[in-house]
Amino acid sequence: xxxxxxxxxxxxxxxxxxxAAAADRNNALVKMAEALIKPEHTGKILExxxxxxxxxxxxxxxxxxxxxxxxxxxxxxxxxxxxxVVQLEDPVGKVISETVRPNGMIIRxxxxxxxxxxxxxxxxxxxxxxxxxxxxxxxNACVLRGGREAWRTCYAIVEAMRTGLxxxxxxxxxxxxxxxxxRESAKELMTAEGYxxxxxxxxxxxxxxxxxxxxxxxCIQTGTGICHIYVDRAADLEMAVxxxxxxxxSRPSVCNAAEVCxxxxxxxxxxxxxxxxxxxxxxxEAGLPPVELRLDGKAAxxxxxTPAGEEDFDTEFLDYxxxxxxxxxxxxxxxxxxxxxxxxxxxxxxxDTEAAARFTAAVDSAAVYVNVSTRxxxxxEFGLGCExxxxxxKLHARGPMGLAELxxxxxxxxxxxxxx
Amino acid sequence: xxxxxxxxxxxxxxxxxxxAAAADRNNALVKMAEALIKPEHTGKILExxxxxxxxxxxxxxxxxxxxxxxxxxxxxxxxxxxxxVVQLEDPVGKVISETVRPNGMIIRxxxxxxxxxxxxxxxxxxxxxxxxxxxxxxxNACVLRGGREAWRTCYAIVEAMRTGLxxxxxxxxxxxxxxxxxRESAKELMTAEGYxxxxxxxxxxxxxxxxxxxxxxxCIQTGTGICHIYVDRAADLEMAVxxxxxxxxSRPSVCNAAEVCxxxxxxxxxxxxxxxxxxxxxxxEAGLPPVELRLDGKAAxxxxxTPAGEEDFDTEFLDYxxxxxxxxxxxxxxxxxxxxxxxxxxxxxxxDTEAAARFTAAVDSAAVYVNVSTRxxxxxEFGLGCExxxxxxKLHARGPMGLAELxxxxxxxxxxxxxx
Numbered sequence: 001x002x003x004x005x006x007x008x009x010x011x012x013x014x015x016x017x018x019x020a021a022a023a024d025r026n027n028a029l030v031k032m033a034e035a036l037i038k039p040e041h042t043g044k045i046l047e048x049x050x051x052x053x054x055x056x057x058x059x060x061x062x063x064x065x066x067x068x069x070x071x072x073x074x075x076x077x078x079x080x081x082x083x084x085v086v087q088l089e090d091p092v093g094k095v096i097s098e099t100v101r102p103n104g105m106i107i108r109x110x111x112x113x114x115x116x117x118x119x120x121x122x123x124x125x126x127x128x129x130x131x132x133x134x135x136x137x138x139x140n141a142c143v144l145r146g147g148r149e150a151w152r153t154c155y156a157i158v159e160a161m162r163t164g165l166x167x168x169x170x171x172x173x174x175x176x177x178x179x180x181x182x183r184e185s186a187k188e189l190m191t192a193e194g195y196x197x198x199x200x201x202x203x204x205x206x207x208x209x210x211x212x213x214x215x216x217x218x219c220i221q222t223g224t225g226i227c228h229i230y231v232d233r234a235a236d237l238e239m240a241v242x243x244x245x246x247x248x249x250s251r252p253s254v255c256n257a258a259e260v261c262x263x264x265x266x267x268x269x270x271x272x273x274x275x276x277x278x279x280x281x282x283x284x285e286a287g288l289p290p291v292e293l294r295l296d297g298k299a300a301x302x303x304x305x306t307p308a309g310e311e312d313f314d315t316e317f318l319d320y321x322x323x324x325x326x327x328x329x330x331x332x333x334x335x336x337x338x339x340x341x342x343x344x345x346x347x348x349x350x351x352d353t354e355a356a357a358r359f360t361a362a363v364d365s366a367a368v369y370v371n372v373s374t375r376x377x378x379x380x381e382f383g384l385g386c387e388x389x390x391x392x393x394k395l396h397a398r399g400p401m402g403l404a405e406l407x408x409x410x411x412x413x414x415x416x417x418x419x420x
Numbered sequence: 421x422x423x424x425x426x427x428x429x430x431x432x433x434x435x436x437x438x439x440a441a442a443a444d445r446n447n448a449l450v451k452m453a454e455a456l457i458k459p460e461h462t463g464k465i466l467e468x469x470x471x472x473x474x475x476x477x478x479x480x481x482x483x484x485x486x487x488x489x490x491x492x493x494x495x496x497x498x499x500x501x502x503x504x505v506v507q508l509e510d511p512v513g514k515v516i517s518e519t520v521r522p523n524g525m526i527i528r529x530x531x532x533x534x535x536x537x538x539x540x541x542x543x544x545x546x547x548x549x550x551x552x553x554x555x556x557x558x559x560n561a562c563v564l565r566g567g568r569e570a571w572r573t574c575y576a577i578v579e580a581m582r583t584g585l586x587x588x589x590x591x592x593x594x595x596x597x598x599x600x601x602x603r604e605s606a607k608e609l610m611t612a613e614g615y616x617x618x619x620x621x622x623x624x625x626x627x628x629x630x631x632x633x634x635x636x637x638x639c640i641q642t643g644t645g646i647c648h649i650y651v652d653r654a655a656d657l658e659m660a661v662x663x664x665x666x667x668x669x670s671r672p673s674v675c676n677a678a679e680v681c682x683x684x685x686x687x688x689x690x691x692x693x694x695x696x697x698x699x700x701x702x703x704x705e706a707g708l709p710p711v712e713l714r715l716d717g718k719a720a721x722x723x724x725x726t727p728a729g730e731e732d733f734d735t736e737f738l739d740y741x742x743x744x745x746x747x748x749x750x751x752x753x754x755x756x757x758x759x760x761x762x763x764x765x766x767x768x769x770x771x772d773t774e775a776a777a778r779f780t781a782a783v784d785s786a787a788v789y790v791n792v793s794t795r796x797x798x799x800x801e802f803g804l805g806c807e808x809x810x811x812x813x814k815l816h817a818r819g820p821m822g823l824a825e826l827x828x829x830x831x832x833x834x835x836x837x838x839x840x
Contacts, residue, residue, distance in 0.1 A: 015758075019781055099803050105792050107802060114814055115784065193632075197814055212613075216632050218815035239837040246839035338435075360832045361439055364535065372525050372835035381840070382527060382831070383519050394534055394617055394828035395638035396816035408814035411802070412780045415792035417659040419666035420801070 003180055003188045006143060007116075007195040009173035014116045014141035017174050022090040024168065025136055032136070032164030032175075033082035036129065041160035042075055048152035049125070056149045067124045068150055078129040078157070085133040088385045091403040092139045105415035111407045113139030115197035118189045119388075120145045120211070122203035125153040132161055132175045134388050138406040141174040143196070145189060147203075148181040155179075190215040198406075202389050205316075220397060222389035225255035225344035226316050227374045230333040230359065232350035233264040237271050239371060240349040241278045244322075246373040247347070248279065248291055253318045255390060256345050256377040260313060260323045262333040265298065268326045272302045279322070291320045298326035313340050330355055334362035341365055343392045345374040345399075366392060366399035423600055423608045426563060427536075427615040429593035434536045434561035437594050442510040444588065445556055452556070452584030452595075453502035456549065461580035462495055468572035469545070476569045483673075487544045488570055498549040498577070505553040508805045511823040512559045525835035531827045533559030535617035538609045539808075540565045540631070542623035545573040552581055552595045554808050558826040561594040563616070565609060567623075568601040610635040618826075622809050625736075640817060642809035645675035645764035646736050647794045650753040650779065652770035653684040657691050659791060660769040661698045664742075666793045667767070668699065668711055673738045675810060676765050676797040680733060680743045682753040685718065688746045692722045699742070711740045718746035733760050750775055754782035761785055763812045765794040765819075786812060786819035 001009075017025075035041055049070040056068060094111040101107065117140045121127045128144055135142035146154035155177055162172040178185045189196060190211055199219040201211040211219050229247055231240045247258035263271055279291035293305035294312045305324070312323040313336075327333045330348075337346050347369035348359040356370040367377045377399060379387025384402030391397045397405035421429075437445075455461055469490040476488060514531040521527065537560045541547045548564055555562035566574035575597055582592040598605045609616060610631055619639040621631040631639050649667055651660045667678035683691055699711035713725035714732045725744070732743040733756075747753045750768075757766050767789035768779040776790040787797045797819060799807025804822030811817045817825035 015782075018784070101801070101803060105796065112784075212636050218813060220815075236837070242837060242839055250840060356834075362435075364438070364532075365830065367831040367833060369833045370835065372833050372838045373840055375840040376525065376833065376838065377831075381521070383521060393638055395640075398828055399831050408818055410785065411787040411797075411819050413787060413789045413792050413796065414776075415790065417656070417662060418792045418796065419662055420670060420793055420795040 001179055003178055003185045006176050006178060007192055010116055010141050010143050010176045011195050013171035013173035016171050017136070017141045018113045018115060018139050020139065020170060022092065024170065025139060026086050028165050028168035028170045029082055029086045029133055029136055031167045032129075032133070032161040033079045033086075035160040035164040036075055036079045036082075036157065038160070041156070041163070042072060045070060045075060045153060045156040045160065046072070048156040052150055052152045060149060068153070070125055070153055074126065078126050081126075081130055082133040085137050085386055088137065088403060091137075091407050096409055103415075103418050105413050105418050108412045109409050110412050111404070112410050114406060114408050115140060116195060117142045117406065118145070118192070118196045118199045118217075119143075120186055120189060120199070120201045120203065120207060122147040122207065125150040125157060127202065128154045128157045128177075129161065130386075131388065132158070134386055134403060134406060136174065138403045140406060141176075143176045143178060143189065145178040145185060151181050186210070187214060190217065190219070193217055200389055220389070220391050220401070221393045222391055222401075223255050224316055224342045224392060225257070225390075226260065226314065226340060226342045227256060227258045227344055228260045228262055228337045228341060228346045229258050229374065230262040230327075230330070230337070230346070230348045231264065231267065231271055232330060232348055232352065232355050232359075233266040234352035234355055235267065235271070235349040236351055237267065237274060240271060241274050243347065243349055243371070243373045244275060245278050247375050248322050249283070249288075249320065250375055252320055255316075256375050257318070258322070258347075258374050259315065259317050260325065260340070262336060263299065263324065263326050264330070264333070265326050265328055268299065268302055272299060272324070276303045276305070289320045291322050294321060294323045296325040299324045316342070330359055331362070334359060338362075338364050344390065345369065345377040347372060347374050366390070421599055423598055423605045426596050426598060427612055430536055430561050430563050430596045431615050433591035433593035436591050437556070437561045438533045438535060438559050440559065440590060442512065444590065445559060446506050448585050448588035448590045449502055449506045449553055449556055451587045452553070452581040453499045453506075455580040455584040455587075456495055456499045456502075456577065458580070461576070461583070462492060465490060465495060465573060465576040465580065466492070468576040472570055472572045480569060488573070490545055490573055494546065498546050501546075501550055502553040505557050505806055508557065508823060511557075511827050516829055523835075523838050525833055525838050528832045529829050530832050531824070532830050534826060534828050535560060536615060537562045537826065538565070538612070538616045538619045538637075539563075540606055540609060540619070540621045540623065540627060542567040542627065545570040545577060547622065548574045548577045548597075549581065550806075551808065552578070554806055554823060554826060556594065558823045560826060561596075563596045563598060563609065565598040565601075565605060571601050606630070607634060610637065610639070613637055620809055640809070640811050640821070641813045642811055642821075643675050644736055644762045644812060645677070645810075646680065646734065646760060646762045647676060647678045647764055648680045648682055648757045648761060648766045649678050649794065650682040650747075650750070650757070650766070650768045651684065651687065651691055652750060652768055652772065652775050652779075653686040654772035654775055655687060655691070655769040656771055657687065657694060660691060661694050663767065663769055663791070663793045664695060665698050667795055668742050669703070669708075669740065670795055672740055675736075676795050677738070678742065678767075678794050679735065679737050680745065680760070682756060683719065683744065683746050684750070684753070685746050685748055688719065688722055692719060692744070696723045696725070709740045711742050714741060714743045716745040719744045736762070750779055751782070754779060758782075758784050764810065765789065765797040767792060767794050786810070
């Protein structure tokens with residue numbers, strides 16, 4: 001089917017979804033989850049994965065190949081993921097606020113589904129079931145556009161989930177996969193006014209950039225994270241080392257990993273050697289990859305490391321690399337962050353509560369931490385139970401997007417003949 | 421100054437505004453309000469208005485000329501408007517939700533200013549002070565781009581307000597007027613990434629369209645309203661006449677005025693003659709302009725009127741014209757609305773609570789009324805105390821945008837060394 005035809009069917013399906021009761025949506029999710037682990041579907045998914053992998057070998061890196069791979073364990077994890085979403089509180093119909101006006105009319109601001117959500121994503125095929133589950137739970141239809149390398153796998157997953165939707169009496173088109181994997185179909189989704197109520201691009205910088213520039217439908221920027229940790233002069237230095245080490249090394253390839261460490265000059269002399277020992281020496285002793293420290297001039301006068309170039313303070317390394325800069329004050333650190341951050345997550349380490357308050361007020365990012373690792377910016381860790389992505393924009397949703405962020409609201413006003 | 425220079429200064433000013441205490445922002449607003457009615461400023465504003473009017477005569481319509489005109493009363497009204505904003509609750513720093521996670525970290529979702537808001541508006545110079553007041557109250561800096569015909573007046577208003585900002589110790593650039601009134605400057609604002617945190621276009625369809633297509637900064641669609649009233653078979657017909665009449669004729673040129681009346685076929689025979697009598701005969705008897713009814717085939721078989729063309733159901737008349745259509749069911753009416761509405765405001769008139777519930781669930785617009793006129797979609801009438809515009813999109817804000825909608829939020833997370 002053409003992208004236009006798919007959008008048309010999905011738009012029809014959205015009307016049913018938006019009106020479906022919570023019990024019906026949950027029932028559909030259970031049947032979608034069960035379908036994935038039925039032998040006939042699992043077989044097709046594994047076969048599709050095998051073909052995708054074969055075609056991708058030599059074309060993409062080994063790390064990417066691993067992200068592409070599905071096995072029965074990963075399919076079971078997808079099923080479990082859907083069943084977890086079933087357990088979450090229903091976001092639809094929640095009365096956000098209620099006012100009775102002097103003329104007697106009652107205004108209820110009520111959470112309702114967005115309608116049709118389009119998700120453009122790259123590589124990992126399990127996003128297919130994650131995204132579909134969150135969309136259906138929140139009363140939305142979705143059109144999914146996966147990466148070209150995973151297309152067969154995504155298609156098999158969607159086919160399985162659609163049998164679940166049908167078994168539950170909901171329209172199959174509520175979960176639709178775009179068949180055209182060229183750039184053209186992404187462009188069509190970005191400009192599908194009257195069809196797409198919300199576009200969520202999940203992927204690299206290039207994809208996000210294209211969406212920001214070309215989308216005429218409402219769009220949420222997700223993902224890229226140049227996260228900072230500022231070690232204040234009043235920091236507990238041991239805690240600072242633990243936090244920076246965790247934020248940098250526990251999973252360097254994710255967006256909430258720290259890329260830059262800012263250090264107050266008064267404690268640079270004592271802190272930087274401790275940091276270097278933890279991130280470099282201890283890790284090498286333990287047979288782990290050491291972190292390459294890219295140092296500004298002042299940091300380089302304290303510890304050895306690679307001299308930092310300008311671009312090192314504007315790079316999402318996603319690797320065992322960290323830029324380090326010594327600052328004269330908390331204000332200088334906050335200004336540096338506001339100038340160089342992607343607005344994702346930043347942390348201050350300090351025992352001075354007044355300094356912490358100045359930092360959290362001045363830093364203009366989605367999540368601002370005091371004495372906590374940036375690695376907690378995540379829907380699950382925030383208690384949202386799930387996540388459709390992490391917004392780095394200020395409009396609508398900021399930080400982890402859970403079910404509530406996949407809804408909009410409408411005002412429902414009841415009266416008895418009020419006129420103005 | 422060039423638009424770029426103005427944006428740069430406004431961006432610097434925003435940092436101060438975002439950190440300013442409520443008392444300081446309110447103090448600045450009082451001084452801005454006072455400045456407008458100081459003889460020196462009032463004199464300059466009146467002189468500027470006179471020059472603008474003179475230049476616009478013959479170029480724009482008399483209605484538009486009237487909207488352009490400022491006199492001492494209107495300047496006093498602008499001052500009063502600012503002082504009303506001072507009285508509103510401070511939206512900044514409000515804790516929207518607070519969670520303590522199992523690991524002990526406390527997550528506070530906290531309302532914070534957007535940063536720098538750009539407003540592109542047409543004609544009415546009083547928008548200048550309204551918009552500036554709402555921006556400053558909510559801790560935002562603003563850049564204003566008024567219509568070319570009102571530029572001198574807007575400039576004089578901004579100059580006056582800036583003396584108020586300076587007297588309160590806040591940066592003058594927090595309220596900035598774009599000096600270039602060509603399309604080029606609007607385009608610059610739409611693409612001012614890294615400067616403009618939120619763009620609000622207020623004006624006609626053409627302006628909104630251009631913003632949707634060209635903006636790469638976050639943007640909120642406001643305004644256009646093709647509002648519907650559906651008269652159900654279980655309607656109190658007298659009430660329905662009052663509501664339709666009010667929604668159509670009390671102020672036909674505003675966006676919350678009704679443009680289309682949908683009527684259930686079972687009551688069309690009794691209702692349509694009543695409607696025609698009220699909107700046409702009685703108004704003519706009273707020397708008021710009658711409403712031209714543009715009727716679909718079924719309505720035309722009941723009452724006389726103009727035959728409706730297809731486009732009449734997709735037109736914001738903003739005039740004494742109403743399209744009328746007879747539908748077979750509430751569902752048909754809801755489907756018609758969802759296909760033809762701009763998503764602003766719709767109403768059902770019915771005594772059947774079950775039918776009312778089906779209507780409010782099915783209709784996907786910002787405000788959905790039961791037995792109330794659509795004319796209440798307004799920040800003041802909703803109890804928000806003010807309004808920056810009425811959003812017809814689903815992302816971020818829907819319906820009237822008050823101070824809360826000019827804020828975003830950030831997560832502030834406190835802990836004592838949590839790592840993951």
